[in-house]
Amino acid sequence: MIHPDHKNTPMTTLTQSVLAGDRLSLARALTQVENNTLAGQKILDALFPYTGKAHLIGITGAPGTGKSTLVNQLALSFRKLEKRVAIVAVDPSSPFTGGAVLGDRVRMRDLSGDPGVFIRSMATRGSLGGLAQATVKIVQVFDAAGYDVVIIETVGAGQSEVDVARLAHTTIVVEAPGLGDDIQAIKAGILEIADILVINKADHPGTESTEAALRNMLELSHPVQKVFRHHDQTLSLAEPNPEKNPVTQSVDLWIPPICRTVATEGKGLPALMEAIQNHLAYLHKFGDWVARDQARLFSEFDLMLQSSLLEDFRARIPAGKIEQVKNSLQNRQISPQEAVNVLLNINRL
Amino acid sequence: MTERKIRVLVAKPGLDGHDRGAKVVARALRDAGMEVIYTGLRQTPEMIAEAALQEDVDLVGLSILSGAHMALAPRILELLKANGQGNVKVFLGGIIPDEDIARLKEMGIAGIYGPGVSTEQIVSDFFLAANKVSA
Numbered sequence: 001m002i003h004p005d006h007k008n009t010p011m012t013t014l015t016q017s018v019l020a021g022d023r024l025s026l027a028r029a030l031t032q033v034e035n036n037t038l039a040g041q042k043i044l045d046a047l048f049p050y051t052g053k054a055h056l057i058g059i060t061g062a063p064g065t066g067k068s069t070l071v072n073q074l075a076l077s078f079r080k081l082e083k084r085v086a087i088v089a090v091d092p093s094s095p096f097t098g099g100a101v102l103g104d105r106v107r108m109r110d111l112s113g114d115p116g117v118f119i120r121s122m123a124t125r126g127s128l129g130g131l132a133q134a135t136v137k138i139v140q141v142f143d144a145a146g147y148d149v150v151i152i153e154t155v156g157a158g159q160s161e162v163d164v165a166r167l168a169h170t171t172i173v174v175e176a177p178g179l180g181d182d183i184q185a186i187k188a189g190i191l192e193i194a195d196i197l198v199i200n201k202a203d204h205p206g207t208e209s210t211e212a213a214l215r216n217m218l219e220l221s222h223p224v225q226k227v228f229r230h231h232d233q234t235l236s237l238a239e240p241n242p243e244k245n246p247v248t249q250s251v252d253l254w255i256p257p258i259c260r261t262v263a264t265e266g267k268g269l270p271a272l273m274e275a276i277q278n279h280l281a282y283l284h285k286f287g288d289w290v291a292r293d294q295a296r297l298f299s300e301f302d303l304m305l306q307s308s309l310l311e312d313f314r315a316r317i318p319a320g321k322i323e324q325v326k327n328s329l330q331n332r333q334i335s336p337q338e339a340v341n342v343l344l345n346i347n348r349l
Numbered sequence: 350m351t352e353r354k355i356r357v358l359v360a361k362p363g364l365d366g367h368d369r370g371a372k373v374v375a376r377a378l379r380d381a382g383m384e385v386i387y388t389g390l391r392q393t394p395e396m397i398a399e400a401a402l403q404e405d406v407d408l409v410g411l412s413i414l415s416g417a418h419m420a421l422a423p424r425i426l427e428l429l430k431a432n433g434q435g436n437v438k439v440f441l442g443g444i445i446p447d448e449d450i451a452r453l454k455e456m457g458i459a460g461i462y463g464p465g466v467s468t469e470q471i472v473s474d475f476f477l478a479a480n481k482v483s484a
Contacts, residue, residue, distance in 0.1 A: 023402060024432060027404070027405035028405055030405060031356075031405045035354075093384075094380070097379065097380050097381065097382045098354070099378065099379035099383050099385070100379060100384045100385065101376065101385045101387055102384060102385065102387065103387045105386060105400060106387065109392075109396065112395070112396040112399055112400075113395060119403055121384075121386050123384045
C-alpha cells in the first residue's frame with residue numbers, strides 16, 4: 001500500500017483514510033488531535049458524526065495492581081470474539097520537565113502483529129485526573145475509525161483520579177491483595193466509580209480479606225443488597241439479574257460484581273468478560289448507554305465552552321489590566337470577588 | 350493551546366537481555382522533555398515497526414548488544430519505509446565494531462553510540478533530528 005505524505009494533502013484526505021482504515025493515517029490523526037492543532041480540530045469535527053458506537057471500557061487502579069497486563073488479556077479475549085480493539089494507555093508526564101516514559105506497551109506484547117488491535121500511549125501532559133486532557137478526543141478518533149471496543153488505561157491512580165468514569169461506559173477498578181484495609185474500602189473516590197471490581201493477583205495471600213472488605217463496602221453503598229443476602233442468594237447479588245427483580249424494585253440498580261483474576265496467566269478472564277458483557281447489556285436495557293453518552297458529551301461541551309469563553313474574555317481585556325487588578329488584590333486593596341467584578345465591568349462597557 | 354512533544358520509541362530488538370543502557374537513555378530523553386515509548390526486551394523488527402507506526406514517533410532509538418545489528422537495523426529501516434515512515438530517524442546504541450559503523454550510516458542509521466558517549470550528546474542529536482523531521 002502506498003502512503004501519501006499527508007503533510008502536503010488536504011486534511012479531508014486524512015480523515016477519509018482514517019475512516020477507510022489506514023493505520024498510518026490514524027496514527028497521524030491521533031497526533032494532530034493530541035497536540036490540539038487546527039488540523040486536529042478539523043479532523044475531530046469531520047469524524048464526530050461517526051462516533052458513538054464503540055464500547056468504552058476504563059481500567060483504573062493503584063500503580064502495580066496489574067492494569068496493563070489485564071488490558072493485554074482483555075484485548076486478547078475481545079479478539080477471540082472478533083471485536084476490533086483500540087487501547088489508549090495513559091502514563092504520567094514529569095511535572096518538572098514535561099517528559100515522560102510510557103511503558104504500558106511492555107505488558108502488551110501478545111497483541112503485536114494483530115491488525116485488529118491498535119495501541120496508543122499517551123502522557124498526561126499536566127492533567128491530574130488520571131487521564132490526559134486529549135484522551136476523550138483520542139477515544140473519539142478510535143470510535144470513528146470503527147474500533148468496536150476502546151480500552152482506556154489510566155495512570156496508576158490513587159483515590160481521586162476518577163475522570164475515567166465520566167469517559168467510559170464501563171469502569172473497571174483493579175485492586176490487588178494487601179493494599180489496604182476496610183477503612184480504605186469505605187472512603188469515597190475511586191471505588192465508588194467501579195462498575196466492575198477486579199482483584200488481580202488473586203493467587204497472592206490476602207485475596208480473601210481484600211474481597212471481604214470490598215464486599216462490605218458494596219453492602220454499605222447498596223442497601224438493597226442486604227435484602228437479597230438475607231435470602232441467601234449470594235450469586236444473584238454479585239451479578240444482579242434485573243429481569244428476576246419485581247418491577248417495583250429499582251430497575252436501574254447495578255451492583256458491581258467482584259472478579260478475581262491472575263492476569264499474568266489469564267485466569268479469571270472468562271468471568272470478567274461475562275461481567276463486562278452483562279454490564280453492556282444492562283447499559284442498553286436501562287438507558288444508561290444514552291445517559292452516559294449524553295453526560296460525557298455535555299461535560300466535554302461545558303469544559304470547552306468555559307475555556308473558549310475565558311480565552312475570548314482575556315482577549316477583550318485591555319493589556320495590563322489583569323496584572324493591575326492582580327496587584328491591587330495582592331496589596332489587599334480589593335478582595336478576590338471585587339477583582340473579578342472590576343474585570344467583568346470593564347468587559348461590559 | 351497547541352502542544353507539540355517529540356515522541357521517541359526506545360526499543361531493544363533481538364535476544365540480548367541487557368536493557369540498562371536503553372533505560373538510561375530513555376530516562377535522559379524524558380528529562381529533556383521528550384515522550385519516550387519504551388517497548389521492553391526481545392522485540393522483533395516487525396514489533397518495533399508496528400509500535401513506531403501506532404505511536405507516530407519522530408525518532409526510534411535501538412539498543413543492540415547481541416552483535417546482530419547488521420541483520421536487525423537494516424530490517425527495521427526497511428519496515429519503517431514500507432509503512433510510510435521513511436522520514437523517521439533511527440539511532441543505534443550498543444557495541445558496534447568500527448567497520449560496521451560506516452555501512453550502517455550508509456543504510457540510513459542517523460547516529461551510532463558506543464560505550465562512553467554522554468547522554469547530553471544523545472539528547473542534543475535527538476533534538477536536532479526531531480526538528481528536521483517536523484520541518
